[in-house]
Amino acid sequence: MDLFGIHIPETSPVFLSFLTVHVLAGLTAVVVGAGAAVVRRKGRGLHTRFGAMYFGAICIVFATATAMTAMRLREDYHLFLIGAVAFTAALTGRTARRRHWSGDTAHIVGMGGSYVAMLTAFYVDNGSQLPLWDRLPTLAYWILPAAVGAPLTWRAVRRVNRAQEPPIASDGGPQAA
Numbered sequence: 001m002d003l004f005g006i007h008i009p010e011t012s013p014v015f016l017s018f019l020t021v022h023v024l025a026g027l028t029a030v031v032v033g034a035g036a037a038v039v040r041r042k043g044r045g046l047h048t049r050f051g052a053m054y055f056g057a058i059c060i061v062f063a064t065a066t067a068m069t070a071m072r073l074r075e076d077y078h079l080f081l082i083g084a085v086a087f088t089a090a091l092t093g094r095t096a097r098r099r100h101w102s103g104d105t106a107h108i109v110g111m112g113g114s115y116v117a118m119l120t121a122f123y124v125d126n127g128s129q130l131p132l133w134d135r136l137p138t139l140a141y142w143i144l145p146a147a148v149g150a151p152l153t154w155r156a157v158r159r160v161n162r163a164q165e166p167p168i169a170s171d172g173g174p175q176a177a
Contacts, residue, residue, distance in 0.1 A: 015071055022064035026122065029057035035114045037156075051111070055094050059115060062087040065121075079121050086117035104160045112153030119145040 001008045008019065036050035062083045069080035093110025101107070120142060127133040127141040136144075 009075065011073065012071075015068060016065045018064045018071075022061060023067065024065065025057045025060035026118070029054055029061060029115075030120060031115060032057065033111070033118075036111070037115070037152075050096075051094075054111070055090055058087055058090045058118065061118065079125055082117055082121040082124065086114045086121065089117060091112035103164070105157050108156050108160065109153060112156065116145045116149035116153075119149070 001011050001019065032050045033052040036054055037043075037045050037158070039047040039050065065076075065080055067081040069076045089110045091110075093107045093112075093114060095101075096104075096106035096110060123130075123133065123141040123145060127136065128138070133141070
């Protein structure tokens, strides 16, 4: 069965029900995850609300991916593994924030890594059916999300770490408080 040019590999009502929820949660995660990343003011407020929605959406994406993999293990086990990485990374990022781990690196890398893994799973599963992406070699579906996401995540970590460094005194040492 094809839907909007994308092949749906299974037509059982149970699979299609999980797939519908999976796609809606995935779209939600893409939108609110990007929103959390680009909100200028981090911390309580819009960033936190978007982050909570992203984590909830990733939980649903992983739960539905798990169910669909159980129905098509041979064909979809690799997608389950990527989903497990996305969920684990998001859980790590959320835990780092909630447990007040030192610095923001674990939170940023966890959430950024989760977003990259989610996009990787999408492109690995659907890239060959998407305009322009269908011209790329299969390896690109695995590499491009990380090639774009890793530098952006690294930039965010550097920006936050620079903002948290103590000011430097005129003698070159840390400035006394």
